[in-house]
Amino acid sequence: MANINWNDGRLITLGEGQGATCTVLNKGQLYGLVFYNSAGNDTGADVTIVWGNGNPPETIHVPGTTGNQGLASVFFLNGTDTTTVSATVLPNQPGAQVQTYIASVKMPVNTSGINNISLPADSTPHSFNKFTRYYTVPASHWYNVQINSNINQFISVLFTEQKATVYVVNAAGDISSFITGVGSAKSLSQYSIVTSAYQTISQPIIGNGSQYVFVNADSVQDSQSATIAFTSLSALYAAHDEAEKSA
Template identity: 65%
Template sequence: MASTNWNNGQLITLNPGDTATCQKLNANQIYGLIFYNSAGNDAGANISVVWSQSQPPAPVYVPGTTGNQGLASVLFVNGSDTTTVSAAMLQSQPGAQVQTYIASVKMPVDTSGINNQPLQADGQTHAFSKFTRYYTVPASHWYQAQIQSTINQFITIQFTEQTATVNVVNSLVDPGTLIQAVGSAVGQVTKNIVKNQTLSWPLQGNGQQIVFVNADSVQNSQSASISLQSLSALYS
């Protein structure tokens, strides 16, 4: 049983009995705890997340898979509810294992194991593989963002300081069983779910950072891409 200092939100591995604790959440910011099954077998994992001293822990189930191919399970929390969050994998789960990190405009501070890249507003498509985090600070004008994938049910998350948007293309079902929120975060999460291969939406910059993270599996990300195009020339 290991206890991990998770203050940097870094990518870590949890086994049965392990606990990771972060004491560095910022007030008013929304965070997503991203969990991937990494057991190498079909063992699912039950995680208990403590996010409040007055509310019971939130249960998170990470479905079993093989070869690190599963979708992410995500729990959104808000730093105004607590500055501390901890994730514990429950005992008596033989063979279970998960990889997890904290996503937000702030985290992970330690990006070891994360493909952390700037997203250029060049209108070009950029690969959006597993464990990828794109960040951008758009100027105060309009942009067009686009997610594209030929694979069913491709899931990404867009973060600002106080909001999170779950974007799903080629949707088959509502991903609500894998995407949860607690406390103040419940009112900060929205979903854009389309049955098409492409989701495109206008985005207005304000000089604050925006982050996009992949919440999908390896095989679902093979054909996935993201692009950001500045529209300022249209309004000159």
């Protein structure tokens, strides 16, 4: 069974009987393994995840889709529980194939195949395409993130060092089968899901000088019109106060 060195967390493709192992997870850091079904023939894939020898393996299902258009399945774990994680598409799944990478505030280290972009706090809507990772280091004041999509069930994830928030715009059903976690990521509720029945989610975020990362967890098709805007509320209020003084 082929096994890939995945210590850089890069975007890889796993077929039937292939696996990948990362041995350098950092203590205290939350990670999300992001899986897309890329078989292109509507063949689903069961991926077995081993996260340390003392823990029973987990199996997640990545639903089949045609044209590489499906949602991602996201698996959360914390480096405090294990330094090693492996993902394997087991044999006897003819035609099964997934694309996957490791997301966190630091990963993937190798961003080949990922749109790795700095997110300015300029209030401007920026395209939020598939395989896009926006990063920012907000100062210690309030900001607002706004995610827009006119497609049902558009999904993205915000990562901080030990927390993740899954945003679902135009929520149309239960996504719990796509979003799973183990260990302290689950028991300490280190990931949460925020849904909106409308085309916009707008959420306040407090900065603390550490890195924040937003990743797309949706298909090419569903991401065509998706945007993300990041606003410094402190700068906005300062500009407003200055305008009032000048009036």
